Amino acid sequence: MNLPFVKKQPVFFFLISALLITACTKITTTDIGGSLLPPVDGVHTKEVFFDVISKNVKDTITRISTNDIHSLGYTNDPLFGTATANINLELKPTTFPFIFPAVKDSLFLDSVVMVLNYKGAYGDTSQNLSLRVFEIANDEDISFRADSIYPTNYALPVGRELTENYAAKTVEIKKLSIVDSTTSFKEPTINQIRIKLNSSYGDELLHKYDTLTAYKSDSDYSRYIKGYQIIAEKAGNSLMKIALTSTGNAADTNTKLALYFRYQSKDSALGKLTTAIRYFRCNSVSGASTNYIERNRSGSQVASYLPSSNANDDLIFVDANPGIYSRIEIPGLDTIANKVIHRAELIMEQVPDITSDKDNVFAPPNLFIAPYSQDSMKRFVLPNDVVLANGVYGSITNLFSFGAYPFKKIDPVTQRTIYAYSFDMSRYLQGIITRHETAYKDLILWAPLNEYIYSTSSFNLLAGIGTSAAPLNPPAGGRVRLGGGTNTIHKMRFHIVYSDIP
Numbered sequence: 001m002n003l004p005f006v007k008k009q010p011v012f013f014f015l016i017s018a019l020l021i022t023a024c025t026k027i028t029t030t031d032i033g034g035s036l037l038p039p040v041d042g043v044h045t046k047e048v049f050f051d052v053i054s055k056n057v058k059d060t061i062t063r064i065s066t067n068d069i070h071s072l073g074y075t076n077d078p079l080f081g082t083a084t085a086n087i088n089l090e091l092k093p094t095t096f097p098f099i100f101p102a103v104k105d106s107l108f109l110d111s112v113v114m115v116l117n118y119k120g121a122y123g124d125t126s127q128n129l130s131l132r133v134f135e136i137a138n139d140e141d142i143s144f145r146a147d148s149i150y151p152t153n154y155a156l157p158v159g160r161e162l163t164e165n166y167a168a169k170t171v172e173i174k175k176l177s178i179v180d181s182t183t184s185f186k187e188p189t190i191n192q193i194r195i196k197l198n199s200s201y202g203d204e205l206l207h208k209y210d211t212l213t214a215y216k217s218d219s220d221y222s223r224y225i226k227g228y229q230i231i232a233e234k235a236g237n238s239l240m241k242i243a244l245t246s247t248g249n250a251a252d253t254n255t256k257l258a259l260y261f262r263y264q265s266k267d268s269a270l271g272k273l274t275t276a277i278r279y280f281r282c283n284s285v286s287g288a289s290t291n292y293i294e295r296n297r298s299g300s301q302v303a304s305y306l307p308s309s310n311a312n313d314d315l316i317f318v319d320a321n322p323g324i325y326s327r328i329e330i331p332g333l334d335t336i337a338n339k340v341i342h343r344a345e346l347i348m349e350q351v352p353d354i355t356s357d358k359d360n361v362f363a364p365p366n367l368f369i370a371p372y373s374q375d376s377m378k379r380f381v382l383p384n385d386v387v388l389a390n391g392v393y394g395s396i397t398n399l400f401s402f403g404a405y406p407f408k409k410i411d412p413v414t415q416r417t418i419y420a421y422s423f424d425m426s427r428y429l430q431g432i433i434t435r436h437e438t439a440y441k442d443l444i445l446w447a448p449l450n451e452y453i454y455s456t457s458s459f460n461l462l463a464g465i466g467t468s469a470a471p472l473n474p475p476a477g478g479r480v481r482l483g484g485g486t487n488t489i490h491k492m493r494f495h496i497v498y499s500d501i502p
Contacts, residue, residue, distance in 0.1 A: 112202030123238030135159030319479035325446035365447035365478025371440035384427035
C-alpha cells in the first residue's frame with residue numbers, strides 16, 4: 001500500500017485499509033485505451049482499486065414521443081420478470097376534408113388492415129407473438145392529444161375489438177424481414193406486420209362518416225374516432241420495435257391503416273369497378289400515441305432486491321427504461337493527494353445466469369451514469385468526461401469513449417462470454433485532485449432512451465442522451481445483471497492508473 005497516494009489525515013489509515021488495494025502488475029482490468037497508457041511498473045506508474053457501494057433503487061417510468069421507436073410484445077425473464085408492451089395511436093387521413101372518389105353507395109369494401117412498421121426485435125424471436133387490435137374507448141374525459149408526450153404507465157380504456165373474427169394475429173418474427181415476392185396493392189410487405197380487421201369496421205369507414213362528421217377536419221376526426229390499441233397477449237418472449245411515423249424510405253412500409261376498396265366511377269363502363277386504397281397514417285404533429293409498458297417483477301430474482309435490506313448490494317439489476325436504476329457511490333475520491341491520472345474507470349461486469357439460456361436472447365442495454373445532486377435534485381453530465389455537441393448543451397458526442405456501450409469478455413469462472421462496461425472518469429477525478437472540484441457522492445446508473453439531463457449541476461441547460469439516428473435504447477429493450485460492490489467474483493470497482501508528482 002502506497003500511503004503517499006492519499007492526503008495525510010489522522011483517521012485515514014483505517015479508511016484506506018477498507019477502500020484501497022494496490023497492485024504493481026500490468027493492467028488487466030480493461031482493454032479500452034490500454035495501448036495508450038504507460039505500463040504499470042510499480043515505480044513510475046501504479047494502479048489502485050477503490051471499493052464502491054452499489055444499491056438497486058427502484059423501477060421508474062419514462063415518456064415516449066410519437067417519433068420515438070415504440071415496443072410491442074411480451075417477455076418473461078426469470079431474472080427480471082415479465083414485460084408487456086402495448087401501443088395506442090391515432091391513424092388519420094392525411095388531408096381534410098377527406099373525400100372518397102365516389103359516393104357512398106358506389107363504394108365496396110375489399111379489406112381493412114392495420115399495418116405496423118417493423119424495425120427489429122429484442123428477445124427470443126423464435127417464439128411467435130400474438131396481437132389484437134381494439135378501439136380506444138371514446139370517452140370524452142380521457143386525455144389523448146398529439147401535443148402531449150405520455151408516460152409509459154399511462155393507461156387508456158379499451159373499446160370494442162376490431163381484430164378479424166376476434167382471433168389474435170400470430171406474428172412469426174423471423175419471417176418479417178425475409179424478402180419475397182409478396183406484395184399488397186403493389187407494395188412490398190417486407191418488414192410489415194399486417195393485422196386484418198373485421199369487415200364491418202371497414203364498412204363503417206367507407207359508409208358511416210362523411211365531410212359533415214368525422215371527415216370534416218382533424219379535430220372532428222379525433223372526436224369520432226379516438227384511436228387504436230394494439231395489444232400483445234401473454235405469449236412469446238420478445239419485444240418488437242415499431243416505428244409509427246415516416247422513415248423517409250421510398251417503399252411505403254410505414255405504420256398505417258390500409259383501407260382497400262372498389263368503386264364505380266362516373267366515367268367507367270357499367271358494372272366495371274376500379275380498385276383503390278386509402279391510407280390513414282400517424283402524424284407526429286396531429287396524431288397522439290402512447291407506449292404502455294407494464295412490468296411485473298413477481299417471482300423473479302430482482303423482486304428480492306427492490307428493495308433489499310443490504311447497504312451494498314452484491315447484484316445490480318438494470319433494464320432499459322421504463323426500468324430499474326441504481327445508485328453508485330465511490331468513497332474517498334476527495335482524499336487523494338496530488339497525482340497525474342492516466343486512467344480512472346468504473347468497471348462493472350455481467351454476472352452470467354447459469355440456470356437458464358436467457359442471457360443468449362436478452363441482450364444487455366447501453367448504460368449511462370451521471371452524478372445526482374441532493375441539493376438541486378438533478379441528474380447532470382459527469383464533469384470533464386462527457387462531451388456535449390455545443391460545449392454546454394446539445395447531444396452527447398462521446399458515448400462510446402465514455403463507456404455507454406457494453407463489450408464482450410470471457411468469464412474466467414464459467415468460460416462463458418459475458419458483457420462488461422468501463423466508464424471513463426479520468427478527467428473527473430483529475431479535476432477533483434488538482435482543482436478541488438466536487439466529488440459527487442451519488443452516481444445514478446440506468447439505461448435511458450432519448451432522454452435529457454442537465455449539462456451541469458447549476459445550469460438549466462439540457463443535454464440529450466442518445467444519438468441523432470437512434471435512442472440509446474429502445475423502450476424496455478435490454479437488461480443486464482451486474483456484480484455489485486460486494487460481489488466476490490464479479491466485483492464492481494473503481495480502477496485508477498496514476499503517476500506520482502515528484
